[in-house]
Every structure is written in structure tokens, then in C-alpha cells.
Amino acid sequence: MKEKLAAIKHTWKFIVLLVLVVLAFCYAMFQGGFVSWFLFYSFLPFAIYSIAVSLYPIMDVQIERHLPKHEFNAGEPLKVQMILRRTNSFPLFYIFVEDLLSETLKTPGKKALLFPGFKKEIIFDYSIDDLPRGEHIFHSVKLKTGDLLGMIEKEREAKSDSKIIVYPSFTEMLYRPFENHYDQGMTASRERVQRDTTMAIGIRDYQPGDRFSWINWKATAKRNEIMTKEFEQRQSHDVMVVLDCAPEPRFEANVSFTASVTRAILKKGAQVGLLTVTRERASFPIRGGESHLQQIFYHLAKVQPVCAVSVDKVLEAEMFYTGQNVTMMIVTSTLTKQLIEKASFLGQKKGMVTIFLLKNEKESPSNEELSLKTVGNTRGVRVIMVHEHQFETAFSEVTLR
Known part of the structure; x- marks a missing residue:
């Protein structure tokens, strides 16, 4: 429905433009004199340009969105480069560009008024200073151009999908466990490992703090020194x-x-x-x-x-x-x-x-x-x-x- 109304509006403006050209010509013919013809010839270039703009294929404008990367952390800035490429050098007075941003970005669409002239390639940049956490999708870009008189306007919404993921911000922290759990029960500790008492991998000299159950009696008798079992250390936290x-x-x-x-x-x-x-x-x-x-x-x-x-x-x-x-x-x-x-x-x-x-x-x-x-x-x-x-x-x- 919206597209039909736009087409009707465009057709109506085109008809009004032709009527103005005809009226200006009729005025010059019936009135005669330098002033009337001067007004007609002065108006004619603008009218011809407006007619040409109405026939200009805005669908031929190709749009590219370049992102420096697709993964960010919350709070980082994002710089976006938009590139518009045309297949011909028809002189456009202006192009209004709006990048329709995702609502999750919590910022309005970025707009720019460009004056391409005869250029086939137009580039403009914009930035978002503080990216919010989330998955954000850039769906489409709106283009609008027109004539000098404001009689003719052409508009197009072009698909240009891009996606970025913004991870939550984080702070460098030193983690220190409040406690560890051991096979024999719970005890407060800031150690990062525990001993797996089911897997003895060797023997060593007794050290203060070793449990009585860890003593290897055979090795102790042979060496005449208290020897304890050496257990494999494994992560337990x-x-x-x-x-x-x-x-x-x-x-x-x-x-x-x-x-x-x-x-x-x-x-x-x-x-x-x-x-x-x-x-x-x-x-x-x-x-x-x-x-x-x-x-x-x-x-x-x-x-x-x-x-x-x-x-x-x-x-x-x-x-x-x-x-x-x-x-x-x-x-x-x-x-x-x-x-x-x-x-x-x-x-x-x-x-x-x-x-x-x-x-x-x-x-x-x-x-x-x-x-x-x-x-x-x-x-x-x-x-x-x-x-x-x-x-x-x-x-x-x-x-x-």
C-alpha cells in the first residue's frame, strides 16, 4: 500500500511538472515579448532536469557497508564506511542517505546529505561512539534524491545486511578461591589444586602437614626414614x-x-x-x-x-x-x-x-x-x-x- 501511494504521488508530481511547462510555453506564446520568453527559457532547463531525474533509475545505485570487524566489547566505538556506486555519471544534485540501524543499538539512524555531481562512487563515514552489549543487525539503507525545484523526489530502501556481536565489558580481576573441597571433606584454602588420594604416583620424604594415612610403611622400613606417598595433583575447584x-x-x-x-x-x-x-x-x-x-x-x-x-x-x-x-x-x-x-x-x-x-x-x-x-x-x-x-x-x- 505504501509503495502504491508513493507511485501515485510521483506520477502526480510528474504531471504537474508537465502542466507547468505547457503553461509557461502558452504564456510566452500569447503574451510575447522578451520577458515572457525569458521566463520560459529560464524555467525550461530546470524542468528538463526534473524530468530526467524522474526517469533516473535509482535502483541501479549499489550500496556497500564496510565494518572494521564483527566482534566488539561493550563501550567500544564503531566506525562504518558506506560506499555508493552508480553505473552512470548522470549529475545528481544531492543524495540523502540514511543507514537504518537496529533498535538494539539505542541510537537513531545515521544520516548524511551528499552532493555527488558526476561521481560514480561516493563514500561517507560515520561512527557510533559507545556500542551497547548485544547482537546488532544492520538491515537496510534508505536513499533519496530529487530535482532542484523540489518537484520530483525518488526514494529507495536497499537491503544491506550486516551483523555485529558486542560482548559484555569485563574487568581484569585476580580470582582467589574462598575455599576448596577435598576428598576428606571441606576446608578453607586458597590453593588452586588438591591431591587425588586414589592415585599414588611415587614416594617422597615426609613433610609437615602430611596425613598419617599417606605414610608408605614399606618404604619407611627400608630407608629408616618416614616416607609418604606422592599423589597426582588435579584441579578440583x-x-x-x-x-x-x-x-x-x-x-x-x-x-x-x-x-x-x-x-x-x-x-x-x-x-x-x-x-x-x-x-x-x-x-x-x-x-x-x-x-x-x-x-x-x-x-x-x-x-x-x-x-x-x-x-x-x-x-x-x-x-x-x-x-x-x-x-x-x-x-x-x-x-x-x-x-x-x-x-x-x-x-x-x-x-x-x-x-x-x-x-x-x-x-x-x-x-x-x-x-x-x-x-x-x-x-x-x-x-x-x-x-x-x-x-x-x-x-x-x-x-x-
């Missing part, structure tokens, strides 16, 4: 990160912190998993490696705060995780009594659950949050307040004060 995806003004900070902490954990050599629940549940198993980090970051780039239930309800539906020997970290901006109770219940199975409470840069905790933090400590739940732009303090024993 597994972390499951749960991101609260309920609608929240600080959600972007939550995502950024989640990206920072998962990257720091994997960089430390431990393994990490991620759980998010939006309109759909997404769970990434506990693994390590660069490809696993890439999968998590790709998911975090697209996740949106559309979860209809609170994070404690999400944990309630994930009961099967209680059977795994992992450390759980919950990233949220809302601390409630129900969340503390649920985290305490999970802590009885895991030994410790840590809640990271995200706050604005200079925001202080409320009295209710301070009270809930105290309740959490008595129930074995660690609550750590993390301010935006200060993520590196998350593992430096920063607590609610």
Missing part, C-alpha cells in the same frame, strides 16, 4: 555462576561482573559453569578452556533481563545441582530473605554459597541489606557487595559494612 536475569536497572553491571568473574576463574585454571533463566533456561556445564569462555561470552552478549521470577525461585528449580561438589556464586542486585534462605540450604550441600550484591559506584547498602548480610553469615552464606567500576575488589575480602 569447580564454580557454578548463577546470573539473576530479573528486570533490574543494574542488570548491565550484573552481566559485566559475571563476564569478569567467569573470565578470571578460567584464567586461574579452575572450571566454571553458568546458569541463566530468561524466557528460556540456559545452562553451560562446568568446563574450562578458551572455547568454553567464548560460548559463555556469546551468551552473555545476548541475555536480556526478562525473567519473570526472582533468583531464589530459579535456584529452587535447580535442585539437581545440590548433588555436585561445586562452589556456587550468585550475581544479583537484589538481596532478599528468601534468597538467603535458599542459599543457606544449598550451602549445607556445598559448604559455601557466595552472593555478589551489585551496587552503583557510590551506593551504600541499606539497613535491611546489612541485616540480611548478618543473617547470611550466621547461616554460612557469604555476602559481598561489589560496586560498579570496582569489580577488582570482589575477591579482596570486601564485605558489606
